[in-house]
Every structure is written in C-alpha cells, then in structure tokens.
Amino acid sequence: MFESLAEKLEGIFKKLKGRGILDEESVNVALKEIRMALLEADVNFKVVKDFIEDVRGRAVGKDVLESITPGQQVVKIVHDRLVELMGSQSAHIKFGSRIPAPIMLIGLQGCGKTTTAAKLARLLAKEKRVYLVSADVYRPAAMEQLAVLGRQISAGVYNAGDLRDPVRICVQAMEQAKKEGYEVVLIDTAGRLHIDEPLMDELKRIKEKVNPAEILYVADAMTGQDAVNVGARFNEQIGIDGVIMTKMDGDARGGAALSLKAVVGKPIKFVGVGEKIDTLEVFHPERMANRILGMGDILSLVEKAQATIDEKTARQMQESLRKNEFTLEDFRNQLKQIKKMGSLKDMIGMIPGMGKLKALKEMQPDEKELVKITAIIDSMTRKERNNYLIIDGRRRKRIALGSGTTVQDVNRLLKNYIEIRKMMKKINSKGGVKSFMRNFPF
Ligand SMILES: Nc1nc2c(ncn2[C@@H]2O[C@H](COP(=O)(O)OP(=O)(O)OP(=O)(O)O)[C@@H](O)[C@H]2O)c(=O)[nH]1
Ligand SMILES: [Mg+2]
CATH class of the missing domain: 3.40.50.300 (P-loop containing nucleotide triphosphate hydrolases)
Structure with missing residues (x-):
C-alpha cells in the first residue's frame, strides 16, 4: 500500500530539491503533480483540493522562497499536512467508566x-x-x-x-x-x-x-x-x-x-x-x-532498535561517533546488534536514504555475509581494528588467511567500512538526526 504514491511523490520532490531557489512557477508545477498523484491514489477529490490549496498557502509564502533548502521545506509542509489529514495523533479507545x-x-x-x-x-x-x-x-x-x-x-x-x-x-x-x-x-x-x-x-x-x-x-x-x-x-x-x-x-x-x-x-x-x-x-x-513520503519509518525503527540494542553498547557507539571515530571494533559491535534485530534488509528499508546506499547493498548483508565480516574483523589485531589505515597488503593477506576468506573479501569489507564511516561522519555532523542516532547509532 502507498508504494505507488510514495514513488511518485519521491520523484516530484527530487526535482524540487535539485533547485537552488524555488519560484512560484516551480511550486505550482510540483503542486499540480502532487494533486495528480493523490487523485491517482484514490484520495477523495475534495480532500485533494483542500490539501493542495492549503499546501500552496503555506508553500508560496516568503519563508519558503527565501529558505536555503526550499525543496526540503515544501516536503516538510506536505508532510505536516499529511499528518494533519490523518488526524495528527494516535487516537486510543476510550473505555469510559462503566465496567464492563x-x-x-x-x-x-x-x-x-x-x-x-x-x-x-x-x-x-x-x-x-x-x-x-x-x-x-x-x-x-x-x-x-x-x-x-x-x-x-x-x-x-x-x-x-x-x-x-x-x-x-x-x-x-x-x-x-x-x-x-x-x-x-x-x-x-x-x-x-x-x-x-x-x-x-x-x-x-x-x-x-x-x-x-x-x-x-x-x-x-x-x-x-x-x-x-x-x-x-x-x-x-x-x-x-x-x-x-x-x-x-x-x-x-x-x-x-x-x-x-x-x-x-x-x-x-x-x-x-x-x-x-x-x-x-x-x-x-x-x-x-x-x-x-519515503522518509522511512524512523520511529518504528527506533522502537525496534531500542528494544534490542543494549544500552551500554549503544552508549559506547554514540561516544565514538561523537568523537568521529567509528573504528572497525565499533563496526563489529554494530553488526552484532543488527544480527539481534533480525532482518537487515527490513531495517535498512526503514532508514531514510539507506535503502539506496551502495555500500550496504553491495555488501548484501545476509546471515552468511555477517558471519564472514565478523570473522574478518575478529582476525585483526586490536591495533588494526582501531586504526584501519595501518592494514597494508601484508596484513590483509594474514587477515584473510586467519579468517578463512580471501584478500578480495578483506578489501571489500574495508572499502565498505570506509564508505559507511564517511557517511556516518556526515550524518553525525548534521544536527537534525542526532536524536535518531542516539537511539540507533548506525
Ligand atoms: N490480508 C488481510 N486480510 C484480512 C484482514 N482482515 C481481515 N481479513 C480477511 O478478510 C476476510 C473476511 O474477514 P471476516 O473477519 O470474516 O469479515 P467480516 O466483516 O466478519 O465478514 P462478515 O461477518 O461476513 O460480514 C477473511 O478472509 C480475513 O482473513 C487484513 O487486515 N488483511
Ligand atoms: Mg463476521
């Protein structure tokens, strides 16, 4: 459900986000496309009409046009409006005072x-x-x-x-x-x-x-x-x-x-x-x-992560992230946590933008792959785990031998690790995702 709508909206927003400045014209084009996408998703036409008018009212204001990332701002407006449309908050059953x-x-x-x-x-x-x-x-x-x-x-x-x-x-x-x-x-x-x-x-x-x-x-x-x-x-x-x-x-x-x-x-x-x-x-x-909106179901993910990640590891991870370290040792711990959480693919799908991350996809982290990666990291010395830069050709050969894998496997792991590390640094330097990282410091 919602897949096709999500896909369409993603395309529309991508175009918007690509622009440096938003003029009224491009907002109008985007709104027209959003309108079509909602109608095609079988949303009541009157609801769509009100929705679009409302988003327009909020979107063509000065704030958006002058904002640094106008595209994102429009996404935010559409998001907020969607939440309101569905009732804002979870509604619970009211049992009243009579029993039963x-x-x-x-x-x-x-x-x-x-x-x-x-x-x-x-x-x-x-x-x-x-x-x-x-x-x-x-x-x-x-x-x-x-x-x-x-x-x-x-x-x-x-x-x-x-x-x-x-x-x-x-x-x-x-x-x-x-x-x-x-x-x-x-x-x-x-x-x-x-x-x-x-x-x-x-x-x-x-x-x-x-x-x-x-x-x-x-x-x-x-x-x-x-x-x-x-x-x-x-x-x-x-x-x-x-x-x-x-x-x-x-x-x-x-x-x-x-x-x-x-x-x-x-x-x-x-x-x-x-x-x-x-x-x-x-x-x-x-x-x-x-x-x-394809923003990933972060809250569900966080809840799931909270239930499985043990506090101490999470704190350590957060600490090393804060210091911008994220060593191979941390990586290994992270993988262990992931294993506890169940299907990695599901988890990745829930993280915004992660589904498309090449390093993760390439790694195809199924159960077997996880075992292999863990074995490779296990075969490293503590020094190597804490500073991947010293892992030269000779060391790679030794690690491969020790873990029963090949040098290519070791190379691939290091390449993916470096890419993930880079991305984590980027995420970590953005304030907005901090709270998310606190709970799920991937
Ligand atoms: N996939 C899916 N099937 C559902 C869901 N809820 C109900 N069904 C199926 O829908 C069919 C009808 O479900 P019932 O609970 O018998 O429906 P009902 O409203 O009680 O039907 P009547 O008593 O005949 O009016 C069953 O085959 C259910 O398994 C759901 O959330 N997902
Ligand atoms: Mg029935």
Whole structure:
C-alpha cells in the first residue's frame, strides 16, 4: 500500500530539491503533480483540493522562497499536512467508566469485523479481561468462527446457546460478562452487502440497549472511496467513534486511509495488516506520513532498535561517533546488534536514504555475509581494528588467511567500512538526526 504514491511523490520532490531557489512557477508545477498523484491514489477529490490549496498557502509564502533548502521545506509542509489529514495523533479507545465497557464493531460484509474483533481482543487482553460476543445470527458459521479465534487468545467467548435475537444476545452477554468479571466486551456484528434499513435498525437497537463506550467502524481499505462513503453513512445514522482500517497489507492505493478522517471526521485508530491474529497495529498518522513520503519509518525503527540494542553498547557507539571515530571494533559491535534485530534488509528499508546506499547493498548483508565480516574483523589485531589505515597488503593477506576468506573479501569489507564511516561522519555532523542516532547509532 502507498508504494505507488510514495514513488511518485519521491520523484516530484527530487526535482524540487535539485533547485537552488524555488519560484512560484516551480511550486505550482510540483503542486499540480502532487494533486495528480493523490487523485491517482484514490484520495477523495475534495480532500485533494483542500490539501493542495492549503499546501500552496503555506508553500508560496516568503519563508519558503527565501529558505536555503526550499525543496526540503515544501516536503516538510506536505508532510505536516499529511499528518494533519490523518488526524495528527494516535487516537486510543476510550473505555469510559462503566465496567464492563462494551465496544461495538460495525461494517459491511467481509470487511474483516470478526477477524478484527479477535485481533483487538488479543491486543486489549494484555491489559484487560476481554469477552467476545458474536451478534451475527445470520451467517451459519459466524459464531463458531469467533469462538475458534477466541480460543487462540486469552479472551472469553460468550455462548449464545439457542438465542437468535442479536439484541438479546448482546444484553445477555453483558450480564454474563459482568458476572464473570470481564472488563471489556467486544461485540462483533453481522455484515450486509450494502447499508440497508434492517441492518441500520438492528445496529441502532443494539446501541440503545448496550450503550457502547465506543462504536468502531471496520473499513476495508481495498474498497477505496466506497469505504469512506459507507463510513459517512454509518456515522450519520449510528454514530461512530473511530475507524479500524483492514487489509492495509493489500495493494489498495491508500486513498481511503488518507480521506477518511477529513470526510467522516473520525480518526483511524487501528490498522489491520494481515490475516493472522497478531496483525493489528495502532495507527500513527506521523509514521504513516513518513512512510508515504519515503522518509522511512524512523520511529518504528527506533522502537525496534531500542528494544534490542543494549544500552551500554549503544552508549559506547554514540561516544565514538561523537568523537568521529567509528573504528572497525565499533563496526563489529554494530553488526552484532543488527544480527539481534533480525532482518537487515527490513531495517535498512526503514532508514531514510539507506535503502539506496551502495555500500550496504553491495555488501548484501545476509546471515552468511555477517558471519564472514565478523570473522574478518575478529582476525585483526586490536591495533588494526582501531586504526584501519595501518592494514597494508601484508596484513590483509594474514587477515584473510586467519579468517578463512580471501584478500578480495578483506578489501571489500574495508572499502565498505570506509564508505559507511564517511557517511556516518556526515550524518553525525548534521544536527537534525542526532536524536535518531542516539537511539540507533548506525
Ligand atoms: N490480508 C488481510 N486480510 C484480512 C484482514 N482482515 C481481515 N481479513 C480477511 O478478510 C476476510 C473476511 O474477514 P471476516 O473477519 O470474516 O469479515 P467480516 O466483516 O466478519 O465478514 P462478515 O461477518 O461476513 O460480514 C477473511 O478472509 C480475513 O482473513 C487484513 O487486515 N488483511
Ligand atoms: Mg463476521
């Protein structure tokens, strides 16, 4: 998702960034292209119109035209505007003060309500006692589907027995949940092909009886602007508190995710990114905007790095970076950390600009390569590790022999190391990425 939009925007920004000075003309050309790119990504046309006008208003101001890097400034404006468009901050579920707190999921047929109910239950079950209830009395195996999913996680599942009235099922389930000490009741409702009177009526009646703390509209990202329009209808007639956008892992163009907040006025709270039960994520507008603009998902990366890099090594690394050293010893430590973090390719993809870095690509740092690199560095003396300049031809031969590799391998490693070192110095001298480096001193 968003790949094609991201690609187009990247091209547009590249042209902008290449210019020393931005005149109104080139801003206009860029805005026209951005407009096209958004429309092609299936963003609601009215949303696009407002978006472009707003960016224009901010972009043709004196600040941008006189700025040293005007192209970057425009990227920043577009970025900020995208974040706002998606709701600025992550919106969380409000449980209210009643216990148990009923949460109701609504949406069209096949949008992913039942799957999402189980995924959400799994997330919430980390902090609360969660009870799952199926109010779908129409589809034959609907209740069984939820029960099967519920068994995979630590959530209770209400057994409706012979009850066939959705409203009564919900009311009884609430009573049962209270008796058994559950804190949250997730109500999965039946879907319809289209919004119709009986469906709305049923949902309204459930809402009246249960008085949910939140009603979440489950939207299928693959259905594009339909998902937005249906969301608006649900909001008018039932009233929704937020959206869960499913199937974000598919090849939807992303327009629905970008339009929903602006059109319906309710934030996306979670996104579904797969069929498995652990594929529900809290929605972060900022991160999504970064992803769309190809700026890399730095925050997710930092979070991941924080969880794996051990503090001490990180501090040492930061220290040597500060002193502009970054020796081969540091390089080896860095590689060890990377190994702990899992797939290097994934990580690199998340770092802005890194995906394209030749040295890293050439190195093709798969598991085997990492072992080799580590072996080569291990075969060096401490002195060599601390000052690569002394590693001459004779030493290279010795290191190759000692590590069971070839002189070419050693040469390649040193070449890549030097390139990475250069780049790190550059990054380090730029203030803006300091905070990032603190957490992930690559
Ligand atoms: N790839 C992907 N598939 C999803 C996601 N969420 C749900 N699905 C799939 O979408 C299909 C429909 O999901 P359900 O949860 O049964 O949808 P529903 O809204 O409960 O459907 P009805 O009860 O018939 O209205 C299933 O095959 C799910 O595996 C997602 O985030 N990504
Ligand atoms: Mg269902």
